[in-house]
Amino acid sequence: MRERDPAVRVEHISHVYVSGKSAFLALEHVGFTLAAGQFASLVGPSGCGKTTLLSIIAGLIEPTAGTVEIGGKRVTGPSRQVGYMLQSDYLFPWRTILDNCVIGLEVSGRVTDAHRSEAVRLLGEMGLNDVAGKYPHQLSGGMRQRVALVRTLMTSPELLLLDEPFSALDYQTKLTLEEQVSGTLKAWRKSALLVTHDIAEAIAMSDRVIVLDRGPGRVRRDIAVPDSIRAAGPLKAREMPGFHKLFNEIWNEFEEMEAKEEPS
Numbered sequence: 287m288r289e290r291d292p293a294v295r296v297e298h299i300s301h302v303y304v305s306g307k308s309a310f311l312a313l314e315h316v317g318f319t320l321a322a323g324q325f326a327s328l329v330g331p332s333g334c335g336k337t338t339l340l341s342i343i344a345g346l347i348e349p350t351a352g353t354v355e356i357g358g359k360r361v362t363g364p365s366r367q368v369g370y371m372l373q374s375d376y377l378f379p380w381r382t383i384l385d386n387c388v389i390g391l392e393v394s395g396r397v398t399d400a401h402r403s404e405a406v407r408l409l410g411e412m413g414l415n416d417v418a419g420k421y422p423h424q425l426s427g428g429m430r431q432r433v434a435l436v437r438t439l440m441t442s443p444e445l446l447l448l449d450e451p452f453s454a455l456d457y458q459t460k461l462t463l464e465e466q467v468s469g470t471l472k473a474w475r476k477s478a479l480l481v482t483h484d485i486a487e488a489i490a491m492s493d494r495v496i497v498l499d500r501g502p503g504r505v506r507r508d509i510a511v512p513d514s515i516r517a518a519g520p521l522k523a524r525e526m527p528g529f530h531k532l533f534n535e536i537w538n539e540f541e542e543m544e545a546k547e548e549p550s
């Protein structure tokens with residue numbers, strides 16, 4: 287990636303799902319740019335196309351129109367530059383935690399002892415000491431999500447796509463993980479796009495919150511999170527002045543979208 291290339295450039299993305307004779311416009315003219323090292327959240331009403339957009343950026347779905355560039359290169363299919371982390375951790379139950387962590391590298395035939403040591407070090411950084419030889423069923427949901435993050439980071443992606451990775455966790459675990467993931471991604475200078483239904487989580491973790499409009503999805507608002515909130519980190523962000531004002535601003539966008547939908 288050249289110095290000035292953004293992590294992601296999404297231009298005029300539209301997507302139509304076709305099944306049989308019916309067609310459904312899921313996204314229309316979506317465009318935004320994410321600078322290298324930035325963390326942005328995508329929020330919007332259920333069904334507005336957030337996962338579709340993430341899948342297009344990941345190269346898993348070809349858009350009907352428009353282009354995506356990652357690190358200055360046009361996306362034409364899945365790429366090693368992108369790591370995907372989902373609500374479910376998708377760890378293989380028959381593999382140890384360490385073997386799960388290096389699976390992405392193993393697939394491309396490049397696992398070394400140094401990689402295994404790095405995975406153990408990263409697990410330790412995420413507060414997971416002494417788990418390398420265990421199996422996924424021996425770990426809690428929050429621990430497994432941390433393993434999933436280590437597995438994602440092991441392939442050295444430039445961009446992480448996070449699709450509701452914390453939504454299945456209890457509140458306390460979720461806050462702890464938000465803090466750990468955010469700290470790790472900042473330390474590694476990774477760019478990330480997080481899809482979440484949780485407005486507080488979006489503000490607490492991000493440099494920007496992108497609000498998608500009710501279907502067909504379009505960018506409705508692109509809101510910068512003030513420096514004071516960003517600098518506080520996810521846990522403390524919620525106590526910062528300005529947090530609730532921003533929360534209400536985004537909440538009002540959702541209310542306006544809902545009001546527009548209601549039959550007159």
Ligand SMILES: Nc1ncnc2c1ncn2[C@@H]1O[C@H](COP(=O)(O)OP(=O)(O)OP(=O)(O)O)[C@@H](O)[C@H]1O
Nearest residue numbers: 303305310312331332333334335336337338339501
């Ligand atoms: N394979 C598909 N075929 C047809 N329609 C689809 C398909 N996948 C998604 N859709 C529709 O496209 C729209 C956008 O779906 P998508 O899952 O991207 O929304 P979302 O914002 O992620 O939803 P949620 O917040 O509920 O997870 C929805 O109306 C959905 O029903």
